[in-house]
Ligand SMILES: Nc1nc2c(ncn2[C@@H]2O[C@H](COP(=O)(O)OP(=O)(O)OP(=O)(O)O)[C@@H](O)[C@H]2O)c(=O)[nH]1
Ligand SMILES: [Mg+2]
């Protein structure tokens with residue numbers, strides 16, 4: 529019978545079978561199958577309480593480790609920790625690279641001081657990404673968010689302490705996930721969620737994941753432009769075939785920034801990200 533891996537905790541896989549039974553499978557020290565490590569989200573064939581086969585994956589995200597995802601929910605708080613469009617653009621580049629559709633949820637609007645949420649929403653709407661503003665005391669958007677998750681496999685991704693587990697708990701109170709504190713002294717969350725765990729209810733799969741304190745984007749300089757959000761707004765080619773949209777002349781992206789078609793703030797995020805990456809050939813020096 530076919531099933532889906534929900535978690536791998538204490539050397540046991542929990543697998544949801546097609547008939548909705550959940551079984552535990554202990555792989556006896558072996559979590560590899562045909563040389564690939566099994567991941568949460570993998571679709572498997574079960575025979576006599578053993579994993580017989582792993583079905584081909586649609587996509588994989590390596591941090592957090594999860595396979596076969598339809599929707600990546602980027603959770604970003606407006607305060608504690610502070611909102612950062614740079615981080616948001618970084619997460620979006622990562623999801624684009626992994627071919628995962630994004631949804632952005634902004635939390636803690638009850639705590640924030642002066643942030644222009646409308647401008648943030650408008651920028652991302654322009655490139656076709658939906659943003660939902662939802663704090664933990666606001667129940668009005670629960671049904672709407674659930675309708676976006678229906679019949680999909682989703683996961684939450686974001687910094688530690690932004691409210692990923694809290695969001696899942698407000699959608700599905702029965703999951704009763706552990707929520708951590710935000711430490712003002714450390715100026716970050718406390719890594720409350722320790723493992724990737726896929727949960728299932730009413731046709732919705734959603735994974736809680738551990739938060740980041742820093743995220744390394746494992747792309748080369750020459751790749752970033754293909755995955756960075758906002759550049760999809762421009763269809764024309766730059767003069768140089770491999771233009772990095774940085775110091776080059778005759779660059780259509782820079783022209784679009786000048787003409788306010790691409791927001792300057794996001795172009796600056798691109799330059800910052802670019803400066804943190806290496807060229808593809810540098811590794812082989
Ligand atoms: N005021 C306010 N607090 C919130 C909101 N959402 C979450 N919190 C609080 O933020 C803290 C961290 O929430 P978590 O849900 O544990 O954060 P997380 O993203 O799961 O963190 P990790 O598991 O460490 O990655 C908790 O104290 C929550 O009660 C919100 O919308 N408003
Ligand atoms: Mg958590």
Ligand SMILES: [Zn+2]
Pocket residue numbers: 766771772773774776778779780781782
């Ligand atoms: Zn260019």
